[in-house]
Amino acid sequence: xxxxxxxxSQEIISGIALGSxxxxxxxxxxxxxxxxxxxxxxxxxxxxxxxxxxxFFVSTLLSNSGEPSTWTFLVALVCSxxxxxxxxxxxxxxxxxPLKDQPIFSVIMATLSLAIIMRALVAMIAGPIALxxxxxxxxxxxxxxxxxxxxxxxxxxxxxxxxxxxxxxIFHYTKWGIAMQATSEDPIAAQLMGIPIKKIxxxxxxxSALVATLSGILLAPRIALLDTSMGFLGLKAFPAAVLGxxxxxxxxxxxxxxxxxxxxxxxxxxxxHFEWIKEINDIIAWFVLIAVLMVKPDGLFGIEKVKKV
Amino acid sequence: MKxxxxxxxxxxxxxxxxxxFLLPVFLKGVSFSYKYYLFVLNLAGIYIILNVGLDLLSxxxxxxxxxxxxxxxxxxxxxxxxxxxxxxxxSLSLILSPIIVGLFGFIIGFPAxxxxxxxxxxxxxxxxxxxxxxxxxxxxxxQGSAGLEVSSPILFGYTIKSDWDNYYLIYTFVIIAIIxxxxxxxxxxxxxxxxxxxxxxxxxxxxxxxxxYKMLAFFISGIYAGLAGVLFAHTSSFISTDHFDIxxxxxxxxxxxxxxASSIYGAVLGTxxxxxxxxxxxxxxxxxxxxxxxxxxxxxxSLIFGLIMFLFIIFQPMGLYGMWLKMRIYWKLFPFxxxxxxx
Numbered sequence: 001x002x003x004x005x006x007x008x009s010q011e012i013i014s015g016i017a018l019g020s021x022x023x024x025x026x027x028x029x030x031x032x033x034x035x036x037x038x039x040x041x042x043x044x045x046x047x048x049x050x051x052x053x054x055x056f057f058v059s060t061l062l063s064n065s066g067e068p069s070t071w072t073f074l075v076a077l078v079c080s081x082x083x084x085x086x087x088x089x090x091x092x093x094x095x096x097x098p099l100k101d102q103p104i105f106s107v108i109m110a111t112l113s114l115a116i117i118m119r120a121l122v123a124m125i126a127g128p129i130a131l132x133x134x135x136x137x138x139x140x141x142x143x144x145x146x147x148x149x150x151x152x153x154x155x156x157x158x159x160x161x162x163x164x165x166x167x168x169x170i171f172h173y174t175k176w177g178i179a180m181q182a183t184s185e186d187p188i189a190a191q192l193m194g195i196p197i198k199k200i201x202x203x204x205x206x207x208s209a210l211v212a213t214l215s216g217i218l219l220a221p222r223i224a225l226l227d228t229s230m231g232f233l234g235l236k237a238f239p240a241a242v243l244g245x246x247x248x249x250x251x252x253x254x255x256x257x258x259x260x261x262x263x264x265x266x267x268x269x270x271x272x273h274f275e276w277i278k279e280i281n282d283i284i285a286w287f288v289l290i291a292v293l294m295v296k297p298d299g300l301f302g303i304e305k306v307k308k309v
Numbered sequence: 310m311k312x313x314x315x316x317x318x319x320x321x322x323x324x325x326x327x328x329x330f331l332l333p334v335f336l337k338g339v340s341f342s343y344k345y346y347l348f349v350l351n352l353a354g355i356y357i358i359l360n361v362g363l364d365l366l367s368x369x370x371x372x373x374x375x376x377x378x379x380x381x382x383x384x385x386x387x388x389x390x391x392x393x394x395x396x397x398x399x400s401l402s403l404i405l406s407p408i409i410v411g412l413f414g415f416i417i418g419f420p421a422x423x424x425x426x427x428x429x430x431x432x433x434x435x436x437x438x439x440x441x442x443x444x445x446x447x448x449x450x451x452q453g454s455a456g457l458e459v460s461s462p463i464l465f466g467y468t469i470k471s472d473w474d475n476y477y478l479i480y481t482f483v484i485i486a487i488i489x490x491x492x493x494x495x496x497x498x499x500x501x502x503x504x505x506x507x508x509x510x511x512x513x514x515x516x517x518x519x520x521x522y523k524m525l526a527f528f529i530s531g532i533y534a535g536l537a538g539v540l541f542a543h544t545s546s547f548i549s550t551d552h553f554d555i556x557x558x559x560x561x562x563x564x565x566x567x568x569x570a571s572s573i574y575g576a577v578l579g580t581x582x583x584x585x586x587x588x589x590x591x592x593x594x595x596x597x598x599x600x601x602x603x604x605x606x607x608x609x610x611s612l613i614f615g616l617i618m619f620l621f622i623i624f625q626p627m628g629l630y631g632m633w634l635k636m637r638i639y640w641k642l643f644p645f646x647x648x649x650x651x652x
Contacts, residue, residue: 039427098623102622102626104426104427105367105371105373105570106566106622106626108373108427108430109562109563109566109618109622110618110619110623112562112618113563113614113615113616113618113619113622114615114619115615116556116559116611116612116614116615116618117611117612117615117616117619119608119611120608120609120611120612120615121612123608124598124609124612235434238431239431239435242428242431246428282442283435283438283442285435286434286435286436286438286439287435287439289431289432289435290420290432290435290436290439293420293423293424293428293431293432294420294423
């Protein structure tokens with residue numbers, strides 16, 4: 001009995017770490033959805049691009065200086081952040097501005113095609129061989145009783161918490177954040193109140209590119225091999241966001257963590273006890289998605305929308 | 310009073326059908342590698358059948374489906390299992406499998422009654438993953454991810470084997486599919502579907518039964534995809550779950566959108582454009598690009614598809630068929646063109 005319990009708690013911890021990544025990706029497109037009503041299917045690929053760019057900076061720095069040190073990773077992080085800010089601005093320019101008044105079908109397809117383009121370009125530039133990213137935290141771990149937590153997981157969880165707090169603060173308590181909320185409520189009224197909504201849209205895209213890059217940097221050492229299929233992980237953040245209620249920041253976090261825990265538990269303990277779970281554990285996120293949409297389409301934290309004629 | 314099809318010029322349709330049936334003879338006369346061209350055209354034909362159905366669902370009704378490869382997979386596997394393992398004759402499977410896939414579409418359409426827009430896209434995408442996984446897990450019948458060999462179709466005692474025979478089999482059904490698709494689009498059903506796309510509330514207020522018509526759209530789309538699946542399984546003689554990837558579903562939507570959503574001819578044009586581009590144009594430039602970058606073949610293909618899609622959405626949202634319509638109006642009004650209308 002005790003080893004089942006400790007096994008489950010071990011899986012819950014690593015599930016929370018995985019779920020934090022999902023939550024960060026979900027946070028990225030929740031922000032875009034809140035402000036511009038655009039659903040960004042390219043978020044996972046933004047994350048992939050971020051991971052690749054960071055890898056590129058780390059390896060260039062290493063080839064210049066030799067030994068990896070804390071400074072190497074810090075400088076690479078800052079460079080990646082600068083890149084992601086520019087990239088987010090660029091995305092706003094090519095996706096959001098031309099497609100402002102188009103139907104949602106076109107916007108979905110535009111972001112999807114952007115995802116395909118990014119994946120193909122990265123694969124062309126980086127070559128078909130999977131890369132091995134260096135972990136800035138080594139492979140150390142901490143032991144609590146029977147539970148082992150790797151430092152990387154601990155770092156992922158804590159930085160996810162810090163990022164979420166920062167974004168929650170920005171969204172609810174700063175001038176720009178409140179302007180973003182007003183824009184998402186009613187862009188025309190916001191414009192009449194003197195809010196520069198073009199700048200707000202650009203800012204939102206920059207923020208979400210930033211979150212995607214950071215989650216990519218955090219995720220890359222965890223999956224050990226870096227290739228372009230990492231973008232598909234971003235698709236799994238959609239069930240997370242839907243579970244929490246699309247367009248709500250706490251919902252994205254809770255949904256992501258729940259989904260991560262469900263996934264790791266079904267991969268581990270449950271699949272030892274039930275044979276049939278082995279068959280479905282890589283698509284369990286989609287079962288969750290369909291179940292949530294059938295039962296409660298607004299998710300756990302969503303606000304029910306009334307459609308006006 | 311005018312009849313329903315009187316305003317359309319239908320004289321060129323028999324000529325087009327004649328052209329479709331004489332094309333292989335022409336190709337054989339012109340080129341030595343006509344078999345490859347026929348193979349590409351067969352693939353295009355199968356995709357045309359599927360995309361006509363997808364257009365009725367996504368273009369006319371506005372229900373985005375990002376899991377249409379799953380429908381194709383269900384059709385292909387149903388027919389393969391029925392013909393090879395249960396001993397059903399091919400001609401009967403040609404009728405039964407589309408109906409089974411249509412019923413499957415019914416099941417997938419069930420969530421569509423409550424959700425719409427991008428949620429529906431996500432749900433159908435999820436169904437795509439789930440179907441793929443379920444097909445793998447029924448190992449006794451489908452042989453898992455190893456793939457399944459399928460026998461050649463036998464119609465009226467005649468075994469259809471070569472690309473040449475397949476061409477005539479597939480294009481017979483393509484023509485029937487397009488004609489039926491046009492009829493559906495111009496009938497009461499088609500107009501109701503378009504009304505649902507434009508405004509659900511207004512459609513409901515004018516007496517259209519929303520749930521009935523949405524389910525009907527999924528059913529029709531499923532029948533088309535099932536027919537395409539049967540033809541795909543038996544003409545390519547080997548199917549595996551790798552053929553029915555999520556990317557294929559996205560490519561289907563790309564084909565419909567590039568051709569022009571909510572027009573049957575648009576879906577046909579878009580499919581031909583993309584499939585011919587993929588199989589005839591991409592290999593030409595592939596070697597040059599591979600000198601510059603160390604790439605896989607699929608990357609160049611998806612880069613080109615993505616770029617085409619993106620440019621079409623931004624600069625030509627009506628697609629190829631919309632371009633053709635604009636050109637036609639332009640020449641009709643030729644000396645007196647109001648300038649702003651054609652920007």
